[in-house]
Amino acid sequence: MAQGTQRKFSPEAQKEVDKILFSYGVKESAVLPVLHVAQREFGCLDRAAVELVASTLGLSPTRVAQTASFYTMFSPAPLGKHVIQVCTNVSCSLLGSEGIVRYLEKRLGVERGHTRPDGLVTLSTVECLGSCGTAPVMAVNDRYFENLTTEKVESILRELGL
Numbered sequence: 001m002a003q004g005t006q007r008k009f010s011p012e013a014q015k016e017v018d019k020i021l022f023s024y025g026v027k028e029s030a031v032l033p034v035l036h037v038a039q040r041e042f043g044c045l046d047r048a049a050v051e052l053v054a055s056t057l058g059l060s061p062t063r064v065a066q067t068a069s070f071y072t073m074f075s076p077a078p079l080g081k082h083v084i085q086v087c088t089n090v091s092c093s094l095l096g097s098e099g100i101v102r103y104l105e106k107r108l109g110v111e112r113g114h115t116r117p118d119g120l121v122t123l124s125t126v127e128c129l130g131s132c133g134t135a136p137v138m139a140v141n142d143r144y145f146e147n148l149t150t151e152k153v154e155s156i157l158r159e160l161g162l
């Protein structure tokens with residue numbers, strides 16, 4: 001059954017993967033950092049990317065796909081340039097995250113769980129970003145924005161050129 005697309009890492013990404021494998025020693029424990037490299041390299045973890053990670057680590061594609069599915073930063077479909085994740089867990093929800101999500105949906109013209117057709121934005125809701133004391137919180141790619149209000153969200157969107 002080992003057919004599939006024969007995808008490869010670029011030489012730079014392969015170098016990074018080799019370094020990760022070297023520092024982890026046990027291949028299996030390197031699954032998350034190698035998934036990160038693959039997600040960045042291919043823009044998503046589609047089947048071919050999962051198969052590549054699996055063969056790199058000597059694991060089954062199913063196992064790799066299952067691991068990836070636990071983490072919101074890994075996606076089987078291409079994500080937008082700006083990945084906006086709004087926490088809707090208890091603290092954030094009590095302090096208005098639902099209103100923030102609705103504001104973003106309307107303002108950006110994309111529903112939660114989707115990527116805008118121009119590929120600029122992916123909007124999703126997530127369960128706790130680990131910053132409950134500064135709720136409501138959202139992340140845009142690797143940056144956190146806290147104590148959100150719609151006014152604050154608007155100025156963040158403008159800063160991002162959205």
Ligand code: FES
Pocket residue numbers: 087088089090091092093128129130131132135136137
């Ligand atoms: S509940 Fe939103 S960051 Fe924890």
